[in-house]
Amino acid sequence: MNTLIAITGLGVLCLLFEILNFRKAIVPITIIGLLAILGLTVSEFNLPESYYNNMIVVSKFSTVFSSLFIVLTILLVALAHDFYEDHPTKISDFIAIKVFMLAGAVAMVSFGNLAMFFLGIEILSISLYVLAASNRMNLKSNEAGMKYFLMGSFASGIILFGICLIYGAMGSFDIAEISDWSRSAELPIWFPIGISLVTIGMLFKIAAVPFHFWAPDVYEGSPALTTATMSTLVKVVAMATLYKLLSAMNIDTNEYISTAFINIIVVLSIASMTVGNIMALKQTNVKRMLAFSGISHAGFMLMALLSISTSAGSLLYYASAYSLSGIAAFAVILYVCKNKDNENIENFNGLGKNNPLMAAVLTAALLSMAGIPIFAGFFAKMVLFNQTIEAGHLVVVIAAVINSIISVGYYFKLILAMYSKEPNEAVAKTPFVFYAVAVVSILLNIVLGLFPSAVLDLLG
């Protein structure tokens, strides 16, 4: 709860700074503030409590995921300063929106009431619509914003419908009550339908097949930093929320749909992985490629839902590994494509010579995503595989394995470009923050890889 209040306060503070003309200080102060909030959040780790009539429930799950979101936001905000240096008057708005978005994200993982959940997801979505379209003179950005908005509000409608049906069945929005009642046998069919619709809405947010179509277009069109946000923070938030929702609704014990539901997850998981990976193979735009890669990772993360009662830790781990490597990758992409009008792979030619450190970071990030040890991505996959096999879904794991193989194909396309092509231009100066963010996030990733227990065991 304190986290949420503090974050909102920080967002308002950002807006105030603009008025007070503290423009230069916004990014540092926000980062410091977020660090403080991170401390606050972590301190709540062992103090599960619910606030305000169960509106906000602070649990281990919520604090841990909130911390992850805060870390990601810190990194994203750090990147913002240089990214928006051409938009000095708007930087406060951007930062504020990001901070509010974080508030929405935190609300989404710590909601105790579907109202909070809905508002959280809407704050997140609306912020993203704005951020996607924020480069308003750019047609692509406009188009991305529009597409995202149209499809996003459509999905919101579906989520809302789902919530409505759940309410119809339960007469309450309180998660704890719903959770209790969901175990009883005499439930109107509205309840499972409602869950399904909410799930579908969330699947849209995490860009699972067949609700993934928006992702590549929006990722490609949005400003790169927004893409970074979407592909890391937002995806992870949506996934965590979906996990929390489904586990709260006792989806695994619902006698009406559990088996069928699991089947659906299996199919969607496999489909997402496959479509994502195969489509990524022939992309020339790096952001678009990462969008498809993100779709496939969504498929991987869906595997966590197959053993929902035990997989919180592994989901957290996967999410951290994926998002950290994503941020590292995007830091490099931002650096490389800073003054270019597109993000095509050719821009990465010869990076290995021009800037070996950045190239190494990007390589490590991609290797982590591909699931090569010793990076965290490997353990993430391994733990998920372990749990999924334990749950008896060997098919999914085999599909996942085949997909991991395919994925190497496009991750290595980028690596190949960096190391085996001649650079087409002279070395550009790298802003310090890009280095810092890239290195910090990849180091975090590697540390996670070396000490997976540190994160895996947080959620039992």
Add this chain to the structure above:
Amino acid sequence: MDTSLVLVLLLAPFLGFLFNVFLGKKAGKSVVGIVGTLSVVVSFAITLYLFGNAGKEPVVVNLFDWITIERFNVKFGFLLDQLSILWLLFVTGIGSLIHLYSISYMHDDEKIHSFFAYLNLFIFFMITLVMGSNLLMMFIGWEGVGLCSYLLIGFWYKNQDFNDAAKKAFIMNRIGDLGFLIGIFIVGSLFNTLDFTSLKTIITTIDDINDLWIALAALALFIGACGKSAQIPLYTWLPDAMAGPTPVSALIHAATMVTAGIFMLTRLNFLFDMAPSVQNIIAIVGAVTALVAATIALVQNDIKKVLAYSTVSQLGLMFLALGFGAYEVAVFHVITHAFFKACLFLGSGSVIHGLHGEQDMRKMGGLKKTMPITFITMLIASLAIAGIFPLAGFWSKDEILMTAFHHNIVLWVIGSIASIMTAFYMFRLIYLTFFNSFRGTEEQKHHLHESPSLITVPLIILAIFSFFGGIISLPGHSWLNEYLAPLFSKVSHEEHTLGTTEYALMAIATIGAIIGIGIAYKKYLKDNTIPSEDAEITGLSKVLYNKYYVDEAYDAIFVKPVNVLSSFFRDAVETTLSALVFGLGKVTNEIALQGKKVHNGSVGLYLFAFVLGVCAILTYLFL
């Protein structure tokens, strides 16, 4: 004492090898020759000492465990018994002579140090082969001499034909070696040891013998022997091996290495005695080889080729004897053959040396005046090989034929024909080379001279041995048989009492030889026929001249198909396999390309997919 003696015996040539390899170039040509020769002479001396002081009991020297197999160990050890000492005697003895000969023969070659290095290495490996205490030790030497043979055949490596010949020799040998190895495997698994002495004990005492496997082992080992001793079907390398310097032909391809097969069979006589069926095969192969090689030798014009085929033929005779279990007879012929064949080769070397490399007999003639010593020694050797009484060859060959006569008349006939042919082609060689007038160029004629004494001395020594060599095993009173007796598990065949049959056989053999010589005399001396040019050869002689087209047949049956297969694998299979793997990638890429069309940027389509997805999920879940 024994151990160190054995080691000195073994390592002396090896030290010579090392010296020649590392210091040879600096040391100068004469030093190289002397060191090379001395190292072998040292071995010879030790062998003589051992020969003189050897008791009845074999000496075994085990150095250390070499290869460990689950059920037995193979020791790195040496065995000195009558057989190995006997073999060592003529290996190091003839080896010394040929080294001596080479000093002069190879004097003009700039790589004389490597030549001596290889020769020394060869002796080293030959000693290993002979002294090895088990099959694998023998195999070291076995492959080692093959290697040296390869190196020496291809000594003039700038000529790729020579290199081809060397390669061919090595590979043909290796085919045999595979057989040898298989034999070793079977023996090992049957008896859990590869050690000769233990094998002998086990085999002679064992009761329930698995006949089939013993026969297979014997057969496999015999294939090994075929490779090394140039028997059908693996004999084609030996004539080609004449590409090497002549001393090499004398040492390796006539006197020593090619007899390794006979050595091995004799060494394992107890095993072969258990496999009569294989013995039959050996006898038949030997006889056929003797005949086929002799027929080919009839029409060859290259002086060394004639000798080479003669060697194959003689080896065939030895195998004929082995096939009948008459090991000591075969050994006897090995020894006499070593003398006269070495003498013949060295003589031919002397001729070639005199003619500056000319080997075609059609371009020789009338050399007996300019090269009298060469002529006389070669004549003696030829008489010996032709089996004229009382030269060494007469006794040994006669014994073989006598054994054959007692076992199988057909094979005796074949053997006899082969030996008549031997007489013919040897004297064809003598007449064409030494009689009549010189047919070479004026240039050559001008330079004709007798070879220096370093060449003639070994010739003379060998001629003497060719003459008197027979005394070691005279019918009725055979020193050799007695000497070798401890080796053989059973008295394989009783001493031939010299009855009428025996005398009649001797007479037939001698008459046959004289007939052969007579025909040659008629044709080449009296009629002064000169073999026609290659292109003009027709009919049967053409087939013979082209060695029954066996090389061509092998080429067509084995070499070409393998090469074609290789090209096929390389160009078709490899690319297909590769394409298959890449194909998976291509297919995925193609799917991706099609998928790109689906993601066509239309919000409408995206929403369609969305809604259809919703419908599908809800339908599946609730309907």
Add this chain to the structure above:
Amino acid sequence: MDVTHILIILLVGALATYFSGDKWAPKVALLFGLAAFAGSICLLSQYNLANEINYVTLWIAKPKIYFALHADGLALAMLLLTTALTPIIIFSSFGNTYKNSKAFYALILFMTFAMAGTFLASDGILYYIFWELSLIPIYFIALIWGNGDAEERKKAVVKFFIYTLAGSLFMLVAFIYLYQKTGSFLIRELSQTDLSATEQFWIFLAFFLAYAIKIPLIPFHTWQAEVYQKAPTVGTMLLSGIMLKMGLYSVIRWQLPIAPMAAKEFMYVFIGLGIAGVIYGSIVALRQKDLKKLLAYSSLAHVGLIAAGAYTLTLDGLRGAVLQMIAHGFVVVGLFFVAEIIFRRYETRAIAEMGGIRAQSPKFTSMFMILVLASVALPSTFNFIGEFTVLYSLSQVNIWYAILGGTTIILGAYYMLKMFQHVMLGETNARIFADVTFNEGLTLVIIIAVLFFFGLYPKPIIDLITPSLENILTQVNRFN
């Protein structure tokens, strides 16, 4: 001397090399390579006292993954092979200059680190991690410092990477499945499990895919020749000298003890594949135009034989396989180095452009000849010991295997001698061929010395590996 120290030395070495700058990198790398070798020797002496060296500490609690290193004789032998070859390989590259050499040598040491880890690891996941880790450096070595057309090279290298990764991922699945069954990744436990025949079959197959690609066995070998050709020689040496052995070692260490029933039931198939590799590899090698490709195919033939030996499930087969692994490691490094020496002088790997070198460089010729002979397993070289033992074990299973596998000594001689003839012999080449330099000569002499020493006296290695192999065999036979 703790078993971890070797890994630490190598890892620190990699870092130190990277930070020592381009000029000093080769020397620093060599130093650390030698240090690791010395460390392995220390370990060996320790092993002789204690008979077992273990290092176990819990790494990840759930799922239970240990940082478990275990050095028995077999692992030690492979470790020694790795740490002995690495300095040789590094030293052999002193004649070349690589751009950005600090990264190059750092990657070599890192790869050695990963490979050493693979040989030592006794926890499935740890093993898998090292296994995968070793792929990355070789990928970059081949990609960045490789030769030939960049596009072709990229294709080959990526194919290699994806292909090998593809195989090993199934191995990971198999490990996880095993973990579900046994609750442990430790080989100690895994090799005691009682799986049903079907389970064993699938697990065996999953492992097999990984190993068959890595080793490689036909028909999974298509990456090999191209990568060998395209990689820089150092990379090729690492690949063929050590990395292939990872696959073979893993067969013995992991695959057979975990799924012995399947191994027994389908023994014939796998031996058959190995022997098919022998014949196929030899025949393909015959008509290769590129020296490195030819050596690659010869390698295919040799490892086929080794694999066949390992799959016989007899002590002799396993022992022969291990001996041959070590022998082949040395000889193949030597042969690739020979190719490199020629390349340094003639700038070509096409056999057709060579020939007539012998007259110009007698020392080089002799050493090359010896390597060729070792490669064709001439008795008294180390390779003979291995090949003989393997063939013997094959003959115990079925004499036909020995005969078919034995064709290697014929075909091997054929293609090697043919190659030697066309590369070295013939009319003296018009281009000047300088004889080997001291460094080159020293490298080759060391290799040759090793080959001869163990060829005549293999007892130390045999004694070292036999107890471990017997141990593995008891595990393999636990179902009988």
Add this chain to the structure above:
Amino acid sequence: MNNILNQIGIENYIFLSVILFCIGVFGVLYRRNAIIVFMSIEIMLNAVNLLFVAFSTYHQDAQGQVFVFFSMAVAAAEVAVGLAILVSIFRNMDTIDVGNLKNLKG
């Protein structure tokens, strides 16, 4: 107080909102004019709101109606942002035809 649902039945409300919702969906699919698409989405949201109120009556519970407030707030926010995006697209492209948004694809 009489529960009005006794006369109408919750099912009918459900069907009404479902059909209304589907009409909204149909509109989104059918039209290319962005404004109309917005309106369709509004119809969808309203359909849900209606259902919320119906359920609220069904449960005799105020929470459903409270939720409608939030839903309205969300709708308002969405429309605001959506129209802002629409305006900027119109400025750049001079059209609000959703079908023309095809720069991003593949």
Add this chain to the structure above:
Amino acid sequence: MIRIPDFANATPIQIIFCVLAVITLFTAFMTIYSRKPMHSAIYLLICFTSITGHYLLLNSQFLAMVNLIVYIGAIMILIVFTIMLMNLNKENEVYKPRITRLGAIVTFCLMCLVLIAMFINSKPIVGEYTTTGEDYQSIKVLGKVLLNEYMVPFEFASVLLLVAMIGAVLLSKKEKTTK
């Protein structure tokens, strides 16, 4: 089971419901079907009003008023302004290709079918609807619920609106390029 309305004995409330429902659906459909955006807007207006009627029918007067104010007063005005500002009231919309439209109709039918069938398929709600008799939807009660129990979401909604506001400003604000 769907209850077929008994038109003969229909209570006034039922009639009102039916009429309202028909109006709602028709105007909603016309909103989509009209070619001119302005017509659509007007139809939408009527649709919303009819929904307000539903609210009244369900006796939630406060919500009815809010609906009227927010949707008709705010959202619709916004939309109409946009249409007029941008002069979009033209019939120049290119229809989607016939196949798409057909697809849309099919999808529409399919979705209706699926959803309705789903609800029909389920267990019917049996028995009387409970009536607690308590007041649950007067302004007083709603205000209490909203500001006591739902205080946090209420405040959080302000964040939402704030974000929307910033966003709208951000998207339309002219940029000062000078730093």
